[in-house]
Amino acid sequence: MLDAATSHHLLGCSPETSVVMLGTATYPCLGPFSVWSPSMLADLIYVCICVCIYIYNIYIFFFFLTGHAGNACLEMVISMWKNLLQTMKERILQQRRMSVYNQAHGYEEELVKKQLQQFAGGSINLTKEDSGIGILTLNNPKIMNAFTGTMMLELQERVTELENWKDGKGLIIYGAGNTFCSGSDLNVVKAISNSQDGMNMCMFMQNTLTRLMRLPLITVALVQGKAIGGGAELITACDFRLMTPGSEIRFVHKLMGLVPGWGGGARLVRIVGSRAALKLLSGATRVDPERALHLGLSEETLSSSDEAGALEEARAWLSQYTEGPASVIRATKEMVAAGRELLLEAALRTEKDIFGTLWGGPANLQALATRPKHK
Numbered sequence: 001m002l003d004a005a006t007s008h009h010l011l012g013c014s015p016e017t018s019v020v021m022l023g024t025a026t027y028p029c030l031g032p033f034s035v036w037s038p039s040m041l042a043d044l045i046y047v048c049i050c051v052c053i054y055i056y057n058i059y060i061f062f063f064f065l066t067g068h069a070g071n072a073c074l075e076m077v078i079s080m081w082k083n084l085l086q087t088m089k090e091r092i093l094q095q096r097r098m099s100v101y102n103q104a105h106g107y108e109e110e111l112v113k114k115q116l117q118q119f120a121g122g123s124i125n126l127t128k129e130d131s132g133i134g135i136l137t138l139n140n141p142k143i144m145n146a147f148t149g150t151m152m153l154e155l156q157e158r159v160t161e162l163e164n165w166k167d168g169k170g171l172i173i174y175g176a177g178n179t180f181c182s183g184s185d186l187n188v189v190k191a192i193s194n195s196q197d198g199m200n201m202c203m204f205m206q207n208t209l210t211r212l213m214r215l216p217l218i219t220v221a222l223v224q225g226k227a228i229g230g231g232a233e234l235i236t237a238c239d240f241r242l243m244t245p246g247s248e249i250r251f252v253h254k255l256m257g258l259v260p261g262w263g264g265g266a267r268l269v270r271i272v273g274s275r276a277a278l279k280l281l282s283g284a285t286r287v288d289p290e291r292a293l294h295l296g297l298s299e300e301t302l303s304s305s306d307e308a309g310a311l312e313e314a315r316a317w318l319s320q321y322t323e324g325p326a327s328v329i330r331a332t333k334e335m336v337a338a339g340r341e342l343l344l345e346a347a348l349r350t351e352k353d354i355f356g357t358l359w360g361g362p363a364n365l366q367a368l369a370t371r372p373k374h375k
């Protein structure tokens with residue numbers, strides 16, 4: 001267990017929280033009320049074995065040290081410990097990046113999924129094209145592609161599929177019926193209106209949208225018609241947004257007596273800055289394509305207003321950035337995602353590690369063989 005000061009230093013946790021480090025996972029430990037599960041115990045056993053092996057190595061080195069070696073061995077021992085701590089810190093950070101909420105936060109995913117399953121309707125469809133670009137369709141046009149409970153579950157399933165698509169390079173998310181998404185299905189919102197159920201739904205969607213944001217694919221939200229409420233939050237989980245003429249982004253939460261809950265508030269601050277974010281949220285401001293460009297919330301206003309034409313334009317726009325080996329495109333996104341989220345030194349180490357996966361690899365060697373002139 002890390003004491004509060006160390007975990008604050010290592011993990012940036014709030015000073016009063018101490019953290020239990022178990023292998024690759026970390027669990028905020030509420031004193032005697034910490035949350036343990038079989039997988040945590042397995043992690044604990046794993047960590048104990050690692051520590052025993054290192055202590056045994058230290059013992060051997062010190063034994064050797066008293067016999068023959070000088071400082072060199074001592075330095076080796078010290079650097080071993082430093083590497084161990086560094087490795088564990090990176091793995092903790094990686095684990096923290098994997099899911100925002102787990103049992104330690106009182107989040108029981110299987111119970112939440114069972115509750116969401118009750119609210120059926122619509123679908124989330126995914127097509128994976130040979131070009132390496134995926135097309136994710138929010139498909140509930142009867143109610144402006146509003147998210148039912150089963151659509152939230154299907155979004156999680158599609159994100160898992162995309163995490164396992166090793167040839168994937170890009171993703172376009174759009175809504176059926178020439179409109180993007182009008183947030184949560186209001187029938188669902190009314191049915192789960194107590195605070196804990198609302199927070200459970202938000203934790204589920206935050207976990208899914210954070211994984212979407214971290215996909216090693218370049219992601220684009222194609223905004224046609226309306227992106228309202230949760231729909232506006234969803235587009236902030238993409239790397240880029242493209243808008244069609246007459247389309248609108250609007251964070252209507254204030255008008256619902258709410259604030260964003262799917263993570264859109266935190267991501268909006270990082271996209272447009274805190275001042276613009278505060279105005280868009282507190283004003284429930286309508287954001288048209290021109291204003292979105294000005295704010296940096298949209299990359300480009302497309303010329304097509306019809307669904308097929310806009311999708312074709314979005315494909316062409318994204319293809320500018322996904323041309324080339326999937327390994328390089330995916331590594332580029334992973335490096336930028338690390339730069340976006342990690343503290344500088346951790347980001348630098350991640351960049352070095354990602355560089356190491358490409359240096360001397362097939363794409364690098366092929367480029368060297370052809371000696372391209374970058375005129």
Ligand SMILES: CC[C@@H](C(=O)O)C(=O)SCCNC(=O)CCNC(=O)[C@H](O)C(C)(C)COP(=O)(O)OP(=O)(O)OC[C@H]1O[C@@H](n2cnc3c(N)ncnc32)[C@H](O)[C@@H]1OP(=O)(O)O
Binds near residue numbers: 226230262
């Ligand atoms: C944490 C919750 C929060 C979040 O996730 O961040 C939320 O998202 S809360 C929900 C926020 N969204 C809304 O409040 C949008 C409500 N809808 C509208 O404001 C309008 O429908 C529209 C999106 C501005 C479009 O208006 P318009 O073009 O006039 O179409 P209609 O209003 O006639 O809609 C057609 C049809 O669709 C139904 N609809 C639309 N949005 C939803 C929704 N979110 N939930 C359920 N049903 C929705 C609308 O009721 C119409 O159906 P009929 O009345 O049966 O024709």
